[in-house]
Structure formats: C-alpha cells, structure tokens
Amino acid sequence: xxxxxxxxxxxxxxxxxLIAYICMGDPTPxxxxxxxxxxxxxxxxIIELGLPFSDPTADGPTxxxxxxxxxxxxxxxxxxxxxxxxxxxxxxxxxMTYYNIVFKRGLEKFVMDCTKSGISGIIVPDLPPxxxxxxxxxxxxxxxxxxFLIAPTTTDERLKRILAEGKGFIYLVARLGVTGARxxxxxxxxxxxxxxxxxxxxAVGFGISNGEQAAQIIKAGADxxxxxxxxxxxxxxxxxxxxxxxxxxxxxxxxxxx
Numbered sequence: 444x445x446x447x448x449x450x451x452x453x454x455x456x457x458x459x460x461l462i463a464y465i466c467m468g469d470p471t472p473x474x475x476x477x478x479x480x481x482x483x484x485x486x487x488x489i490i491e492l493g494l495p496f497s498d499p500t501a502d503g504p505t506x507x508x509x510x511x512x513x514x515x516x517x518x519x520x521x522x523x524x525x526x527x528x529x530x531x532x533x534x535x536x537x538x539m540t541y542y543n544i545v546f547k548r549g550l551e552k553f554v555m556d557c558t559k560s561g562i563s564g565i566i567v568p569d570l571p572p573x574x575x576x577x578x579x580x581x582x583x584x585x586x587x588x589x590x591f592l593i594a595p596t597t598t599d600e601r602l603k604r605i606l607a608e609g610k611g612f613i614y615l616v617a618r619l620g621v622t623g624a625r626x627x628x629x630x631x632x633x634x635x636x637x638x639x640x641x642x643x644x645x646a647v648g649f650g651i652s653n654g655e656q657a658a659q660i661i662k663a664g665a666d667x668x669x670x671x672x673x674x675x676x677x678x679x680x681x682x683x684x685x686x687x688x689x690x691x692x693x694x695x696x697x698x699x700x701x
Contacts, residue, residue, distance in 0.1 A: 446535045446563050446588050446611035449488055450644040450666060459657070459699030460612075460667030461486060462646055463692060464539065465674050466493035466509040468518030472526040478678065481685040483532050485692025490532070491566065491669065494523050494540035505672040508679060520548055520556075528560040537564040537590065537611075545570075545578065554581045564588035564611040572604050579608060592616055593639060595631045602639070612644040612667065617651065617660075633663040654698030661699045670695060 453460050463482045467475050479490055495510040495518050527536060538557060545553045545567060557565060565587060570578065572591055582589040588611030593602060595616070605613065617632045632647060639645055647660045648669030657668045670691075677687045 444533060444535050444563065445586075446489065446537070446644075449535050450612065453488060454666075457700075458696075459661040459665070460488040460644070460646060461657075461692065461696045461699060462489040462491055462537075462612075462648070462667055462669040463487040463674055464491040464493065464506075464648075464669060464671030465678065466495055466506065466513050467523050467526060468495065468513035468516050469509040469675070469678055470512045471516050472518070472522060474678075474684075476526065476530060477685055478688055479530055479532060481689040482674070482692050483534060485689035486696030487534065487692050488667070488696075489535045489537060491537045491539050491671070492523075492527065494518075494520060494538050494544060496541040496544050498541070498543075503672065505675050505679070509675045512679075520544060520553075524556045524560045527562060530561070535563040535611075536561055537566060538562050539566040539568070542567050542570045550578050550581045554578075554585045554587055557587050558585050562587065564590050566590045566592070566614060568592055572601060572608060575608070582610070588612075590614055593635070595635050606639070606641045606643065609643055612646045613639060613641060614669065615639060615645055615647045615665065617647050617649045632660065636660075636664045654694045657695050658698040668695065668699060 450460060465478055482490055495513040565582065579589050590611045591605040591609040592614040593605055615635055636645060644666035646667035646669050647665045651657055651660060651668050651670050652673035660668050673691060674688055678684055
C-alpha cells in the first residue's frame with residue numbers, strides 16, 4: 444500500500460495517522476514480526492522499521508540500545524529485507540536507516556530491495572536534501588517515497604527544497620536533539636506545524652509518548668504522529684511485550700481520531 448493512499452483513506456475518516464517505529468531485529472527478527480502484528484492490531488497506520496547502523500546520530504539512548512540489541516542478534520541488510528518480505532500486513536512500511544548503509548549496498552539495489560520486500564518509503568536522517576538527488580531519482584524510478592525531515596532550525600531555502608521534493612509525508616522534528624520519549628510537547632512544535640505550508644501530509648516525531656501529546660499534535664494541524672522510543676522502551680522491558688505494544692498503539696490511535 445502506498446503512503447499517499449493511507450493518508451487519503453485517513454483524511455476521509457477524519458483521523459490522524461499513527462506511525463509506529465521499532466528497530467527490526469530487536470531483539471530477534473522473529474520477535475519483530477510478532478511486534479509488528481501487535482502494532483497493527485492496536486491501530487498503527489504506518490510502521491517505520493529501523494535498519495540498524497552502528498553510529499545512529501539522530502537517535503537517543505533508548506533507540507540506540509534497541510539498535511545494539513538488533514546488531515548483537517545478527518541483523519544485517521540481507522536479513523532485514525528477507526524478514527520484511529515475510530511480513531503479512533496491509534499497511535505501508537517505511538525503512539529508517541543511515542546513508543552509509545544505503546551507499547554501501549548500492550542505491551539501485553537498496554531501493555529495488557525495498558520494492559521487492561514491500562517497503563513504501565525511505566527515511567535517511569543524515570542525508571541532506573542538497574545531496575539527495577541521486578537517491579531521489581532512483582526512488583522515483585522505483586515508485587518509493589523518499590521522506591525528508593524538517594526541524595525548527597531548517598532554513599527557508601532548505602524548507603522550500605524539501606517541500607518541492609519530499610514524498611509520502613514530511614517528517615517534522617518536534618524538538619531539537621535526538622529521539623526519545625518526553626513528558627511535554629515543545630512550544631516550538633505548533634509553530635513548526637504552522638510554518639510548513641504543503642499539501643503533502645505532515646507527521647510529527649521526536650518525543651511523543653502518550654495519547655495526550657499525540658492529540659495536541661493533531662489539534663495543532665499535523666496529519667500524523669510518529670512514536671518510537673515509547674514502543675522501544677516496552678520491547679526493552681521484555682515483559683508482556685505484544686500486549687503492551689498493542690495497548691499503547693490503541694491509546695495513541697484513539698487519541699488522534701479527530
């Protein structure tokens with residue numbers, strides 16, 4: 444399923460999108476498959492599956508620990524694509540990884556592997572839009588969305604470029620710094636949502652961990668919320684993981700049904 448199709452479907456229902464992140468292979472590939480199923484049961488609309496990299500500069504301690512567990516469990520790009528190809532879900536899947544992984548595998552091969560395994564979008568947080576032309580071209584040729592991030596510090600010039608080239612959804616970074624659950628919504632988040640004028644769906648991530656925060660984000664004008672560290676914390680606990688993932692997803696989704 445295409446990302447645009449999912450957002451169109453949700454718009455008709457007047458619902459915000461719940462985009463859930465977990466790291467593939469944390470702690471094992473088979474466990475991840477079970478967790479994806481639980482998130483879908485809970486109402487996740489799009490699932491972002493991290494392809495682990497040893498130097499995840501955009502990620503905070505929670506997701507870094509998940510990446511380490513995944514790498515220690517033997518996760519590789521080959522295992523990643525094979526595992527995703529075995530999933531039986533009917534919602535869009537997105538890969539989040541770092542450019543070294545993409546470059547090392549080869550841009551054409553990486554994007555074609557995404558297509559073959561059922562991945563609809565790619566997020567590469569350390570790839571500046573000014574240097575993304577080659578990958579963007581490969582993505583267009585293979586009908587895969589290249590998703591860009593916009594932060595409160597993004598310049599107007601870069602913002603225009605991202606809005607012209609970004610596909611799927613625009614990833615708005617709710618606060619400066621790295622990923623991680625927070626207890627509040629940054630005051631700059633609403634201003635960022637209003638600043639970004641586009642018909643492409645806007646999804647906000649970095650720091651969202653509960654239904655109240657998610658509702659605030661949607662009320663401020665976003666089309667979706669991205670939640671990662673709160674789910675990865677549940678996985679790290681090792682306690683009743685599928686049930687708790689489903690429960691948190693259900694709470695978040697209920698909060699953003701407009």
